[in-house]
Amino acid sequence: MLKVQNLTKLFEKNRAVSGATFDVARGELICLLGPSGCGKSTLLRMIAGLALPDAGRIDIDGKDVTEAQANRRPTAMVFQSHALWNHMTVAQNVAFGLRVQGLPKPEIAEKVAAALTLVGLDGFARRRPAELSGGQAQRVALARCLVVEPKVLLMDEPFSALDAHLRANLREELKALQRRLRLTTIFVTHDQEEAMELADRIVVMHAGRIEQIGRPGDLYLEPQTLTVARFIGQMNEATVTLKAGRADWLGQPVALPAPDGPVTLLCRPEDLQRDRAGIDVRVTRVIDLGPMIRVTVATDEGAALTWVCGREGQPQTGAPLTLRPSRLLAYRDGQRLGTAAPVANRIMAERV
Amino acid sequence: MKARRKKLPVGGIAILLAMSLAMVGPILSVIIWAFAVKWRYPNLLPTEWGLKYWRIMLGRDTVIEPILTSLALTSVATTMAALICWPAAYAFARLQFPGRQLFLFSFIAANAVPKFALFVSIAVVFLNLNLVGTFWGVVVVQMLSAVLFMIWIPTAAFRSIPPALEEAGFDLGASHLRVFVMITLPQALPALAASYVLAFVSILFEVDSALLIGAPQITTMPLLLLSLSAQVIVQEAAVLCVMIWVPCFALLLLTRRFMSSKGIAQGFGA
Amino acid sequence: MTSDANPAGRSGAVRTMHLKENLAGLALVAAPLGLLLVLILLPTVSMVWNTFQVPVEGGTVTGIARYQAFFADSYSVANLRYTLIWTLISCVTALAISLGISLYLRFSEGRIATMIHALSLFPLFVPAIIISYALVRFLGPNGLLQLLLEQVGITGYRTPYLTPIGPFIGFVWENIPLPVLVITAGLSQVSDHAIEAARDLGAGAWRILFEILLPQVHRSLLIAFALIFLGVIGAYTVPYLLGPPAPEMMGVFMQRTLGNLQRPDEAQVQAVILMVLSSIVGGFYIATMLRGEVGRK
Numbered sequence: 081m082l083k084v085q086n087l088t089k090l091f092e093k094n095r096a097v098s099g100a101t102f103d104v105a106r107g108e109l110i111c112l113l114g115p116s117g118c119g120k121s122t123l124l125r126m127i128a129g130l131a132l133p134d135a136g137r138i139d140i141d142g143k144d145v146t147e148a149q150a151n152r153r154p155t156a157m158v159f160q161s162h163a164l165w166n167h168m169t170v171a172q173n174v175a176f177g178l179r180v181q182g183l184p185k186p187e188i189a190e191k192v193a194a195a196l197t198l199v200g201l202d203g204f205a206r207r208r209p210a211e212l213s214g215g216q217a218q219r220v221a222l223a224r225c226l227v228v229e230p231k232v233l234l235m236d237e238p239f240s241a242l243d244a245h246l247r248a249n250l251r252e253e254l255k256a257l258q259r260r261l262r263l264t265t266i267f268v269t270h271d272q273e274e275a276m277e278l279a280d281r282i283v284v285m286h287a288g289r290i291e292q293i294g295r296p297g298d299l300y301l302e303p304q305t306l307t308v309a310r311f312i313g314q315m316n317e318a319t320v321t322l323k324a325g326r327a328d329w330l331g332q333p334v335a336l337p338a339p340d341g342p343v344t345l346l347c348r349p350e351d352l353q354r355d356r357a358g359i360d361v362r363v364t365r366v367i368d369l370g371p372m373i374r375v376t377v378a379t380d381e382g383a384a385l386t387w388v389c390g391r392e393g394q395p396q397t398g399a400p401l402t403l404r405p406s407r408l409l410a411y412r413d414g415q416r417l418g419t420a421a422p423v424a425n426r427i428m429a430e431r432v
Numbered sequence: 433m434k435a436r437r438k439k440l441p442v443g444g445i446a447i448l449l450a451m452s453l454a455m456v457g458p459i460l461s462v463i464i465w466a467f468a469v470k471w472r473y474p475n476l477l478p479t480e481w482g483l484k485y486w487r488i489m490l491g492r493d494t495v496i497e498p499i500l501t502s503l504a505l506t507s508v509a510t511t512m513a514a515l516i517c518w519p520a521a522y523a524f525a526r527l528q529f530p531g532r533q534l535f536l537f538s539f540i541a542a543n544a545v546p547k548f549a550l551f552v553s554i555a556v557v558f559l560n561l562n563l564v565g566t567f568w569g570v571v572v573v574q575m576l577s578a579v580l581f582m583i584w585i586p587t588a589a590f591r592s593i594p595p596a597l598e599e600a601g602f603d604l605g606a607s608h609l610r611v612f613v614m615i616t617l618p619q620a621l622p623a624l625a626a627s628y629v630l631a632f633v634s635i636l637f638e639v640d641s642a643l644l645i646g647a648p649q650i651t652t653m654p655l656l657l658l659s660l661s662a663q664v665i666v667q668e669a670a671v672l673c674v675m676i677w678v679p680c681f682a683l684l685l686l687t688r689r690f691m692s693s694k695g696i697a698q699g700f701g702a
Numbered sequence: 703m704t705s706d707a708n709p710a711g712r713s714g715a716v717r718t719m720h721l722k723e724n725l726a727g728l729a730l731v732a733a734p735l736g737l738l739l740v741l742i743l744l745p746t747v748s749m750v751w752n753t754f755q756v757p758v759e760g761g762t763v764t765g766i767a768r769y770q771a772f773f774a775d776s777y778s779v780a781n782l783r784y785t786l787i788w789t790l791i792s793c794v795t796a797l798a799i800s801l802g803i804s805l806y807l808r809f810s811e812g813r814i815a816t817m818i819h820a821l822s823l824f825p826l827f828v829p830a831i832i833i834s835y836a837l838v839r840f841l842g843p844n845g846l847l848q849l850l851l852e853q854v855g856i857t858g859y860r861t862p863y864l865t866p867i868g869p870f871i872g873f874v875w876e877n878i879p880l881p882v883l884v885i886t887a888g889l890s891q892v893s894d895h896a897i898e899a900a901r902d903l904g905a906g907a908w909r910i911l912f913e914i915l916l917p918q919v920h921r922s923l924l925i926a927f928a929l930i931f932l933g934v935i936g937a938y939t940v941p942y943l944l945g946p947p948a949p950e951m952m953g954v955f956m957q958r959t960l961g962n963l964q965r966p967d968e969a970q971v972q973a974v975i976l977m978v979l980s981s982i983v984g985g986f987y988i989a990t991m992l993r994g995e996v997g998r999k
Binding site for chain 2 (some may be wrong): 752932952973
Binding site (some may be wrong): 128129130146149150151152155156157159160161163165166167176178181221224225228 | 594596597599600601602603604605606607610614615618619
């Protein structure tokens with residue numbers, strides 16, 4: 081449906097977006113995820129035609145639109161600031177795209193009413209944007225895009241100005257609507273929870289480059305680069321030296337079939353388990369998050385680790401513990417090297 | 433803060449009284465004169481009120497004609513200035529082009545030229561071009577005065593419209609022109625109207641251009657006022673003042689809502 | 703498609719778009735800029751050129767004879783001196799009063815302060831010719847002010863009308879709003895906490911004024927001064943209606959030379975001299991603003 085190839089945008093010689101390549105299938109919802117300034121909004125604006133790329137190619141539905149301006153592309157965008165026109169009523173806002181297309185008046189009225197129903201705003205047609213709440217305004221902005229039946233719907237952090245509770249509700253509604261109408265959607269966000277919840281696939285961006293494209297679960301379990309691993313979820317990180325396929329991670333011997341050299345090993349907090357054969361640590365802080373407990377511990381050498389556990393068996397601050405990583409992700413030069421497995425600690429084994 | 437206990441703000445009231453007298457007193461005396469039929473020293477107020485002099489003034493061609501001339505001159509000059517300045521203001525606010533900063537700055541820097549001396553130089557050039565004493569000669573000079581109002585306020589107005597509003601329209605398939613007409617213009621209209629009124633009123637009462645470029649063939653309302661103010665019959669000038677200024681004052685008050693004090697100050701570079 | 707061949711270079715579409723934008727921008731600003739050029743630069747240059755052309759038998763030569771004539775004429779010099787002195791006095795007085803009002807407004811609130819603020823901006827809505835005429839009626843002999851004073855038993859009022867004080871009052875009246883606008887804007891940037899902190903550290907009222915408040919409005923004050931100066935030095939209406947018949951302010955002098963005496967050559971010399979004197983303040987105004995622009999980036 082949408083094909084982006086090698087898209088590049090320069091900003092005064094810096095590359096705002098560099099060689100972005102990905103596909104979006106019909107009816108798919110893709111999230112562009114990354115920290116602010118990573119180029120995700122610029123990438124979206126290039127797809128919309130609001131910014132022209134310095135290099136690369138964009139195809140929509142098999143048609144090259146790289147050099148087409150925004151008003152000649154079958155895309156419609158929902159802006160972060162909702163960008164409603166306050167000199168028009170809600171209905172006039174929604175009707176704008178249809179008026180531009182030159183549709184007859186009765187047809188416009190019909191379609192506008194249908195679009196407002198779709199976003200749950202029956203009876204709001206004559207209101208002014210100034211009389212709407214933040215959530216309602218963003219629904220109108222969505223209706224304004226849906227009514228022109230765009231081939232690709234673009235959303236630039238549409239919910240980030242709203243409060244958390246409302247954001248969660250709108251997210252769910254959007255997902256349901258998108259499934260029902262089979263809308264091809266690109267959704268930009270810096271909020272990984274939002275991306276995980278909404279996306280069929282996530283495109284993780286960093287410093288203008290695409291780091292990884294994958295399903296939400298895959299990104300979490302198998303981050304392909306160190307940047308993605310650090311950005312998504314929490315990690316316990318230490319860089320160690322690998323020698324003859326063995327290394328020592330904070331006192332835990334691990335095996336990794338790879339050439340000798342420095343290697344960064346990361347372990348998710350939930351991949352640490354209490355095990356008598358493991359790393360000796362002392363609890364420094366216990367944080368009750370409700371459904372689970374987050375525990376910060378320190379090794380004898382002073383390295384800090386984060387561990388999560390259930391409510392039962394909750395440790396006390398200062399208590400000694402032995403933790404064993406079950407799964408460690410290994411990276412060298414920022415790229416994935418493999419998965420390191422812990423091996424039995426010989427001394428410990430002898431002691432037992 | 434014990435010192436700020438409720439006490440009568442004597443200082444404030446004194447300043448207020450002094451300023452009321454200084455600011456309102458002069459205007460008040462003109463308004464009283466306009467409705468006075470007999471006001472002889474040493475009466476504090478007129479001994480006879482009435483609209484006698486309004487009837488006299490409105491019945492004279494020598495009064496009506498300059499007013500109509502002024503309105504025509506000012507309308508043409510302000511409208512023409514708006515037609516060339518508003519698109520320029522849009523360009524200054526939205527487009528990138530070489531020399532943008534310098535050009536925009538030159539419109540403030542123009543304030544640094546003493547106007548009267550400049551008009552003398554223009555008058556001499558116009559003298560050679562036979563433009564002195566002509567309608568269009570005055571219009572062109574008045575446009576210059578209008579331009580200084582109509583670049584800065586509209587530029588600030590266009591700048592304050594979030595670009596996303598225009599992009600949203602563009603993205604939905606509208607052409608640049610259509611976006612400008614349907615979105616940008618309505619958004620900027622209050623401030624544009626305010627700049628129009630401000631320029632209109634300031635030109636309407638401008639003595640300098642009419643005096644140096646227009647006189648004696650073109651008699652404008654301010655020139656008439658200037659000649660009437662030397663007359664023995666005080667009421668004539670007073671009536672003219674009230675008749676023209678009060679509507680303008682009301683208009684200015686209306687438009688002030690659409691312009692921040694800061695915006696006005698920025699137009700002068702302050 | 704040029705994109706794949708040279709990923710670092712700008713694609714044709716981007717270049718065309720930038721070119722279009724540049725051209726559109728220049729085209730849109732051309733008209734008012736042209737007006738500025740034709741009506742400011744051209745006449746000024748030609749005027750300066752004219753004043754150095756001295757007529758001799760059978761033609762003209764370049765020289766400063768016209769200027770020598772101006773400075774040899776004691777009446778012209780007196781007018782120039784009179785203009786400069788009263789312009790300066792008017793500027794300083796207007797600024798001082800505005801500063802006083804602004805400081806009062808900074809430290810007060812409530813209805814009285816709001817009314818004072820509104821009154822101080824009122825002259826913004828009153829054209830010069832209206833206030834000049836109104837001041838004639840108010841301050842003039844047997845005017846409203848004299849009547850009011852006599853009501854409260856003060857007699858012996860001597861009118862400033864047709865003395866240098868007349869235009870002075872007019873100039874000050876006209877020029878209260880602009881400095882009040884810019885000074886109150888500057889002063890509002892100093893938080894109450896900053897002032898209280900200084901007071902805690904033992905700073906007196908004058909020290910707070912000169913070391914904390916005034917530095918905030920320093921630039922605005924300079925610009926306001928320059929603007930008032932440039933407006934007053936070339937004023938016509940206020941001194942014409944309120945001032946003495948002699949000496950004259952330069953505006954009145956120039957108008958009489960050009961309009962009544964029909965001597966454009968002399969009027970041009972007067973205008974050039976006025977422009978040169980103003981250009982000191984004008985150049986300073988431009989420089990102050992340029993510095994501000996650079997600072998803002």
